[in-house]
Amino acid sequence: MSDRRKFLIDDNPFVDVAACLFLEDIADKQGASGMNNYLVSLATSLAKSMPEEEYRTWDQFLDSLVKGESIISAFEDVITITPHCAVTTKCPFTKGWQEYTKRIGTFSKIHADVAEYYNSVYKPGAINSMCIIHQTFRNAAADRIKVAGKPLKIGQIAAVWEDGTRKIAPEEWMPILLEKAQISRTDLNMILRNNADVWVMYTE
Amino acid sequence: MLDVALVSLIQDMSEKAGVEGTIQYWARVGESLAKRMGKEAYMGWPSFNVALREGRTAFSIEGSVTALTDLAITDVDGDVVGYIYALETCVFNPTIVRIRYSVGELPRADSAVAEEYNNSVRDTAVCNFCVIHQRFREEVAKNISIADQSLDCIQLANRGFSGETKITEDALKKIGINPEYVRSLLRNYACVYAIMMRGARLKGESEEE
Numbered sequence: 001m002s003d004r005r006k007f008l009i010d011d012n013p014f015v016d017v018a019a020c021l022f023l024e025d026i027a028d029k030q031g032a033s034g035m036n037n038y039l040v041s042l043a044t045s046l047a048k049s050m051p052e053e054e055y056r057t058w059d060q061f062l063d064s065l066v067k068g069e070s071i072i073s074a075f076e077d078v079i080t081i082t083p084h085c086a087v088t089t090k091c092p093f094t095k096g097w098q099e100y101t102k103r104i105g106t107f108s109k110i111h112a113d114v115a116e117y118y119n120s121v122y123k124p125g126a127i128n129s130m131c132i133i134h135q136t137f138r139n140a141a142a143d144r145i146k147v148a149g150k151p152l153k154i155g156q157i158a159a160v161w162e163d164g165t166r167k168i169a170p171e172e173w174m175p176i177l178l179e180k181a182q183i184s185r186t187d188l189n190m191i192l193r194n195n196a197d198v199w200v201m202y203t204e
Numbered sequence: 205m206l207d208v209a210l211v212s213l214i215q216d217m218s219e220k221a222g223v224e225g226t227i228q229y230w231a232r233v234g235e236s237l238a239k240r241m242g243k244e245a246y247m248g249w250p251s252f253n254v255a256l257r258e259g260r261t262a263f264s265i266e267g268s269v270t271a272l273t274d275l276a277i278t279d280v281d282g283d284v285v286g287y288i289y290a291l292e293t294c295v296f297n298p299t300i301v302r303i304r305y306s307v308g309e310l311p312r313a314d315s316a317v318a319e320e321y322n323n324s325v326r327d328t329a330v331c332n333f334c335v336i337h338q339r340f341r342e343e344v345a346k347n348i349s350i351a352d353q354s355l356d357c358i359q360l361a362n363r364g365f366s367g368e369t370k371i372t373e374d375a376l377k378k379i380g381i382n383p384e385y386v387r388s389l390l391r392n393y394a395c396v397y398a399i400m401m402r403g404a405r406l407k408g409e410s411e412e413e
Contacts, residue, residue: 007298008305014265014295015207018237018336025236045216046209049307074306075205092205103265104240133206 016096032117039132047140085181088197093130125156150203157198207299215311223320230335238343262344268292286400290393296333330364361396
């Protein structure tokens with residue numbers, strides 16, 4: 001990854017830690033659902049503020065995705081394992097989380113609680129609050145992208161947090177997701193050893 | 205990513221809650237961060253300055269901060285009651301660049317928030333991010349004691365992303381530092397502030413009386 005690209009996807013630990021604490025304050029007043037609503041609107045608003053994209057072919061889209069030119073990979077380093085399986089190599093919130101554990105202490109339990117709420121109400125794929133922002137952003141960004149005239153669709157397969165916690169899509173969804181991603185379960189386990197997120201991309 | 209997301213909310217928030225609402229929001233974020241970072245106690249200025257150099261104090265979360273130990277602040281009795289500190293790079297500079305390459309431009313509310321802050325709170329902001337920074341430092345200072353005395357943080361000067369500067373001459377007069385000297389510091393640093401003993405009687409203040 002070039003220095004410029006690294007600079008662009010690096011997070012701002014000062015803001016990340018401040019925002020995490022602010023989110024905890026919101027949760028104190030409004031509970032996990034209030035925090036979840038805030039996270040979802042934050043990520044959706046970000047995606048909506050970014051320009052729409054159109055690609056003539058799937059290859060053109062993949063090229064833009066891997067180079068970090070697409071809005072969907074603006075904040076993360078993405079590689080592709082197959083033409084439909086994308087992998088985020090490192091969670092964009094790692095630096096902020098590390099700074100939090102260094103300066104504040106253990107990551108507050110509310111960040112995992114809100115993910116449970118999200119998983120039960122929206123889609124089961126989040127480990128903590130950061131995954132909610134990340135996954136919501138990705139879905140909202142996909143809504144702004146068309147490939148060969150068709151809207152891009154995204155499906156979360158699995159995520160791994162810095163401490164090794166994993167969240168894999170429900171068992172009954174796995175055959176369809178793996179088939180669309182063109183990977184096997186063994187492939188998935190291999191990918192999860194040293195990456196942060198696995199997701200499938202397709203058009204209908 | 206989170207930084208860019210928060211900034212993308214500013215325009216919306218300013219339209220709904222007014223720029224005053226955004227100022228309150230940023231101030232709460234800065235205050236909450238400072239409060240949660242906990243208390244610190246140091247035996248004297250040397251141990252505080254070493255902690256700062258090693259990145260152990262709450263102030264260090266903003267990045268590389270230099271203690272300008274040649275610029276000691278003295279009280280009416282000539283005792284050292286503080287120093288001037290300089291932040292090398294504004295922590296929001298990378299965020300501004302990331303916004304340029306992802307969203308396109310800073311929301312219009314950025315300058316509106318800074319302007320409102322300068323008119324209604326104090327004339328020290330070059331952009332909307334100064335609100336969070338400056339409130340954060342004020343709160344952090346309250347949580348740190350040196351020789352059992354709590355601290356105050358006073359904003360002295362800052363330089364924005366596109367070169368605009370703010371120099372608070374009143375504050376500099378109180379601590380007896382020439383504004384032109386501070387202006388020259390802004391060539392190398394993004395933000396200059398004083399950390400000193402709370403309630404110290406400064407030479408500049410006694411001259412005013």
